[in-house]
Amino acid sequence: MSSRISLTRYLVEQQREHGHIPAQLRLLIEVVARACKSIAISVNKGALGEVLGSAASENVQGEIQKKLDIISNEVLIEANEWGGHLAAMASEEMDSIHVVPNRYPQGEYLLLFDPLDGSSNIDVNVSIGTIFSVLRKVNNQRGISEEDFLQPGKQQAAAGYCVYGPQTTLVLTVGEGVAMFTLDRETGSWVLTEDQVQIPEDTKEFAINMSNMRHWDAPVKRYIDECLSGKEGPRGKDFNMRWVASMVADVHRILTRGGVFLYPWDKRDPDKPGKLRLMYEANPMAFLVEQAGGLATNGRQRIMDVVPGKLHERVAVVLGSKNEVQRVTDYHLASP
C-alpha cells in the first residue's frame, strides 16, 4: 500500500514542515525504534526463548531484575552506541551513566530509558513496554557527567514508548503532537496509524493501585472516594477503574480513550517522593500527555518543571485527562 506512511517518512516530513528534527535526532529515533523491534521479538518468544523469569541480580532501584530487564537494557545500549548521535545514556537498570566509548564519535544527544516497563507482567503474558526520553547535551565545554542529565523534562527533544501488547505500537513526540506507529510484522516496518492524538478533557475512568489506599494522603483519598461514590456523590457520575501495573499500558489506554493515572506519594516510605522514576518514566510520559492535550503533575507542580537532583530521582505522578488532573492538583494545593 503506497499510502502507508512509515516512521522514516513521518520523520523526514516533520523535518521538512517544522525543521526541528536534525539528522542526529532522526537517526536516534530510528535506532531506538529498531531496538524496540528487537526487544519485541524477544518478548514474543517468551518461554521458547528462555527470556522469562528473574536474573540473580538487583538493580539500583532495589528491585530484583528480570532477565528481560537486562536483555532490553543491553539491546538499547548496543543499538545506540556506535551511531554518532549520542554522548551518553542512562537507564533504570544501570547505577550510573553509560558514556559512548572513545572508539565511536560522540553525538549531541543524551538518551534515557526504562528498558522494560511492567516487569511484574512479563511472566504472566500481560502488556509491557519500553519508555525513552531524549535530552540535548547542553554543556560543550567538557566531557560528559551525570550532571548533564539533570535537566527538567520541559527540555526534552523527544520522548516515546513502545508497548508490547496484542499489537506492538510505538508512540512518539518530537514536540509537535503525538503520533502512533504500529509494527507490521510482515514487512518489519513501523506504519503511522494515529496522528495528532488528543486525550479527552473529561473522563469516567481512573487508574490507581487501590491496595495502597490506607497509605494515601488526604487529597488523593478525597479524589478517589468521590469517584467511588458514583452518581450519588459530588461528581454525579459513575467511574470505572483499570490498573494494568505496566505504566506503558495504562498510559497507552489514557492516550487512546482518556482517563487519569495516579501513582501518588504515600506514607509507606515518607521520605520517597513517589515510586515512579522522574527521568525514565514520568518525564517522557508527561511530555506525551501534554502534547496530546492532557496534564501531568506531581500533585502540586507540573512534572516537566521539576529540576532533578539526581539521576534516579523518584516522583509522584498524576497524569491524563486535563480536567481530572487539574481537580486532583487543586485538591492537593488546597491542603496544607
Ligand code: AHG
Ligand atoms: P518497572 O517494571 O519498570 O520497574 O516499572 C513498574 C512500575 C510501573 O510500570 C507501574 O505503573 C508500577 O510500577 C506498578 O506498581 P505497583 O506494582 O506498585 O502497582
Ligand code: MN
Ligand atoms: Mn524496575
Ligand code: MN
Ligand atoms: Mn517502569
Ligand code: MN
Ligand atoms: Mn523497568
